[in-house]
Amino acid sequence: MRIGITYLSASRDIDRATTDEKYGDFFREVEWANDKGFAGVWITEHHFSTYSLSSSPLLLLTKAATVAPNLRVGTGILVLPLWDPVRLVADVCTLDAVSGGRVDLGIGRGYQSHEFHGYGRDLADSRAMFEEAVDLITQLLTSEDTTFDGRHYHVDAPVTVLPRPTQNPHPPVWLAAVSPESTRFAVTRGFNFMGLALATPAELAKHWRAIEDIARETGQSVAGREYSANRYVYCTTDPDGRRLAAREAARQMAMSRALATGAVPVHGVAPAPAEIDPADEELAYQRLLAGTPDEIVAQIEEIADSGVTYISAGFQYGAMPTEASFRSMKLFAEGVLPAFAGTTGAATPAFS
Known part of the structure; x- marks a missing residue:
């Protein structure tokens, strides 16, 4: 089991001082984590709200x-329909080069529909745009003198994106595969898999069995493919700490749900619940990676039995104070990571 740190980068405000503080905390934590046994650091992509900087x-x-x-660096995830695929490949390959081949x-x-509207795009077109973008990105990463004539994207003159990928044949590719359509797409394209954030071990195991079934049906192999699960984490010896973490995870869930159902940020501030839904809090309480280091080790081992090979651990979410999340991260590094030492190898390439 490999364990990385994932950053949502939620912010309490849009002012310059808050932004400086947020980025400063991020880089200090990443530098601290360099030699602690984490496999890598991941950053999501969001736009136009304090939901994420x-x-x-x-x-x-x-x-x-x-x-x-010493850490790999990954995108968790890039929203492909908001990108020009040629620009994306150029930027990713440049990062792959300057990092010495450490990109996932x-x-x-x-x-989030408001993000698409901000770019003059329609969320209803996201699947078609995504799949066509993958076709073009695949060609750009694996071929020279690429041309492309699609519905959404065109490359009218032969282009060879430089620099070429540092990793062979290119950075490992991971897909947020939750729906049956996305899961099938990930299987047939040779991608690694990103599962649901709050899925139970039983639900994760069911999803992995579905992946294996699709692979057999389509003549693919999933041997060596990575299967990751995002988890909100709170490592503590305080018996009341898990309830604090559950409230903040529930707050994050409520904001995500609002934005997913069409809510629009006001002056850049994401919609926040006036009160925490007890049902959300209980769901988060049951599905967090939370408790003492020994308790979390046992929780991770249960997740590993479901087929998961990588956990993306989120230590800060909702309105969790930075000091509290960093204490949790330090205790996690001291008491949990040693149980999984020696499992921080490189990820599996995709497009195999």
Whole structure:
């Protein structure tokens, strides 16, 4: 089991001081994590709201790769329909070069309609745009003198994107594969898999069995493919700590749900619940990675039995104070990571 750190980069405000504090905390934590046994650091992509200050994840990862030379750096995820595929490949390959071949490319369709509207695009077109973008990105990463004539994207003159990928044949590719359609797409394209954040071990195992069934049906192999699960984490010896973490995870869930169902940020501030839904809090309480280091080790071992090979651990979410999340991260590194030492190898390439 490999364990990385994932950053949503939620912010309490849009002012300059808050932004400086947020990015400063991020880079200090990444530098601290460099030699603690984590496999890598991941940054999501979101736009136009305090839900996340990660509108340019590749720029943030460029500096992260510099301050933490032992960690892989990954996108979790890039929202492909918001990108020009040629620009994306150029930026990813540049990061792959300057990091010495440490990039993991996580991709997905996105789900927040206001982000699409801000780019003059329609969420209803996201699947078609995503699949066509993958076709073009595949060609750009694996071929020279690429041309392309699609419905959404065109490359009218032969192009060879430079620099070429540093990793052979290119950075590993991960897909946020939750729906049956996305899961099948990931299987047939040779991608690694990103599972649901709050899925139970039983649900994760069921999803992995579905992946294996699709692979057999389509004549594919999933041997060596990675299967990751995002988890909100709170490592503590305080018996009341898990309830605090559950409230903040529930707050994050409520904001995500609002944005997924059409809510629009006001002056850049994401919609926040006036009160925490007890049902959300109980769901989070049951599905967090939370408790003492020994308790979390046992929880991770149960997840590993479901087929998961990688956990992306989120330590800060909702309105979790930075000090509390960092204490949790330090205790996790001291008491949990040693149980999984020696499992931080490189990810599996995709497009195999």
